[in-house]
Amino acid sequence: MSATPTDGARRPRRDRRQALIDAAIALMSEGGDADISAAAISRRADVAHGLLFYYFTDKQGLVAAALADVLSRLVHHQSPRADEQTPEQRLDGFVRRHIEFLENHRTLYVRVVVEGVLGDPAVERALREARAEGARQVADIVGLEQPPTPVMQTAVVAWTGFLDRAADEYVERDDLSLDDVVDLVVRAFGVVTGR
Template sequence: MHIKADPDGKETADRDNNELTEGRRDRREALLSAAIDLFAERAYENVSVDEICARACVAHGLLSYHFGGKRGLFAAAVSRVWKDLTSFEKPQEFETTVAERFHGYLSRHFAYIRAHPARFRLMMRTAHADKEISEILRSTRRGAIREIEAALGCPEGASPRLAMAIAGWADFVDTVTLDYVEDSSFSVADITDMCAQVLVASVRSASDMRVDAAVELETLARVTSPELWI
């Protein structure tokens, strides 16, 4: 006896499988979105699994299924926010000069932070992070520094002195960004220009274009004179 294939039945099964896959993806995204919002509002230890699942409108078991637990979800949330930020910062096709690429990068960085201040707090709430999250942050930071080096036109395998100067500048930008989150009275243009000037000074100090530090410090003393800030 020959059994005829039922193409309609196969199509129905395929459609059901696709809907099931999409449903799982939607619930995973709902958990991730809820976690990003809650971890951005409060520290890790002050956010409960119950809260996350309630906000995402999903059962507790799905959190463990998709992320292995609260810690895994936190790591995924941090990773997603960093990826969103670095993707937003990437140079645009019309930015052809070093100045255009770099100012564009900084402008987008601070524009993103202005739009999502709580997300940056989430990324900075990882000083005591475990190994997985620390590696996510290190990997993302390495990628961000490579983007900066590319924007500046640096050759691959930059000298240790130059790499150190750029990495130190990136830490400076993180600190400035945290201050900016708390007080956004600066315009994006002003804070972008300040960070650009600090980078120029950092890179120059690491290059052969050395300056007399004593003279520069004397200039600094005049620039920071109280009379100029009254």
């Protein structure tokens, strides 16, 4: 039987840093009543409280790292699959997986993005970068000219906002089917971009 961090063994540095990120994500995902203090995060990660400040300088640095971790999972999750051969299939898959990911991480999404509970310049920057990456991903998926014209870039960025609001509606309502929402969002892309 191997030693675990709770019975005296030390985690490797990378594991302790990731444990703090995972603990922050877990606590932020628990909803509005969850304690997301530095002490609570350290306890959940089962690491010394001071390590949070060693790895991240402050709690907001950890929150930004946790958000970046979740957003990188989103980018990976919504990437095209091998069986999606056409731009239409790739866009449909992107939209479907984006909505499913937001639904599966709903509490975290609402808390950080919709309610802005952790409003901080680093968090705002991470969200802007994630949205820009999503727009780049979509442009690549559908084969837009690179770099896109300023108007086309604006259209794609605006459409990603529409996608997020449509995802919000889907998750908040009982009378919408995922297929209908995906179809709506994909059709809206064609209207907005003329493609």
